[in-house]
Amino acid sequence: MSTVRFRLPSHVVVEEGALDRLPEVLEVLGCRKLLLVTDENVWRLLGGRVEGVLRGSAEPMVSFARGSGYPSVGTVRAVIAERDPCAVAGLGGGRPIDVAKYAAHLEGLPFVSVPTALSHDGFASPIVALKDEQGNPVSLFTKPPAAVIVDLSVVSRAPHRLLASGAGDILAKLTSVADARLAQREVGERIPEAALEMAEAAYRILASHIGELARWSGEGVRLLAEAGLLAGMAMAVAGSSRPCSGSEHLFSHALDKLFPGRDSLHGEQVGVGAVVAAYLHGLDWEGLRESLRRVGAPTTVTELGVTLEQAAQALELAPKLRERYTILHKLRLSREEAARALREAGVA
Numbered sequence: 001m002s003t004v005r006f007r008l009p010s011h012v013v014v015e016e017g018a019l020d021r022l023p024e025v026l027e028v029l030g031c032r033k034l035l036l037v038t039d040e041n042v043w044r045l046l047g048g049r050v051e052g053v054l055r056g057s058a059e060p061m062v063s064f065a066r067g068s069g070y071p072s073v074g075t076v077r078a079v080i081a082e083r084d085p086c087a088v089a090g091l092g093g094g095r096p097i098d099v100a101k102y103a104a105h106l107e108g109l110p111f112v113s114v115p116t117a118l119s120h121d122g123f124a125s126p127i128v129a130l131k132d133e134q135g136n137p138v139s140l141f142t143k144p145p146a147a148v149i150v151d152l153s154v155v156s157r158a159p160h161r162l163l164a165s166g167a168g169d170i171l172a173k174l175t176s177v178a179d180a181r182l183a184q185r186e187v188g189e190r191i192p193e194a195a196l197e198m199a200e201a202a203y204r205i206l207a208s209h210i211g212e213l214a215r216w217s218g219e220g221v222r223l224l225a226e227a228g229l230l231a232g233m234a235m236a237v238a239g240s241s242r243p244c245s246g247s248e249h250l251f252s253h254a255l256d257k258l259f260p261g262r263d264s265l266h267g268e269q270v271g272v273g274a275v276v277a278a279y280l281h282g283l284d285w286e287g288l289r290e291s292l293r294r295v296g297a298p299t300t301v302t303e304l305g306v307t308l309e310q311a312a313q314a315l316e317l318a319p320k321l322r323e324r325y326t327i328l329h330k331l332r333l334s335r336e337e338a339a340r341a342l343r344e345a346g347v348a
């Protein structure tokens with residue numbers, strides 16, 4: 001018998017002006033000494049506002065996350081040791097969120113996630129993506145945020161490219177869930193059904209509202225936030241990134257490993273990877289590609305800064321990066337087969 005044990009965020013606020021709720025969230029946590037981990041750009045834009053909101057209710061301290069490696073985590077831990085806060089908030093895009101989440105986890109403090117962009121599904125999840133000493137990406141399981149505050153007036157001001165990338169990461173749950181179900185069937189992997197249903201629901205929220213997302217209206221941004229919350233919860237329930245990360249993520253990791261230094265975003269790579277994975281699974285890859293196109297996300301490997309030959313190399317390498325069973329582990333494509341799949345799925 002497998003067991004299901006998980007923790008979820010206890011306080012979630014998704015609304016225009018949600019930043020104003022920070023004092024309320026800190027009161028629930030019983031905390032008056034907050035460490036904010038952010039970056040200089042975000043702090044320049046929002047620092048005054050956050051300080052104003054917290055005036056009278058909490059004493060904020062600020063630490064800047066200058067990289068996404070362990071040294072940045074070490075810097076935040078040193079500030080925690082010196083200043084003794086009772087909670088850590090990550091305010092910004094992926095980097096401050098991940099650094100703050102991991103430092104809070106290691107120090108046993110509650111973490112408050114305050115994303116300023118929704119470019120991937122990490123803002124409500126228990127997973128952190130960091131770089132190790134060699135600069136290789138590492139993905140670690142922590143505890144989920146104690147609270148998630150998504151201020152829609154802040155995240156909707158982020159560049160459309162970031163929103164489209166976030167949509168790519170969520171639309172890719174079509175294939176991450178298909179990979180998980182394949183692993184259940186073929187290698188008997190145990191994954192809580194609730195986790196798979198949540199990840200599927202995150203996908204459906206976007207897939208059934210592509211019109212709003214294509215306009216990037218306020219409604220579209222709110223739906224993206226809700227889908228991201230569900231994806232984060234799916235990972236918390238599964239106890240791993242399994243429901244939200246399959247062959248399409250392996251393709252993205254392989255691109256990063258083989259061809260670093262391009263400027264394509266996580267969700268952009270994962271979206272294109274999902275089109276190929278959907279083709280290999282026999283799912284509606286054309287519908288997925290059209291959804292990506294409509295939200296403004298890339299649909300070709302050229303837009304990711306690689307050639308067909310390079311993308312085929314990445315697709316061939318992908319299943320060797322991780323043992324977690326996916327359609328790529330089942331098929332073990334040769335370079336030529338990978339190139340054919342990329343062409344037939346219309347991404348090259």
Ligand SMILES: [Zn+2]
Nearest residue numbers: 120121169270
């Ligand atoms: Zn992702």
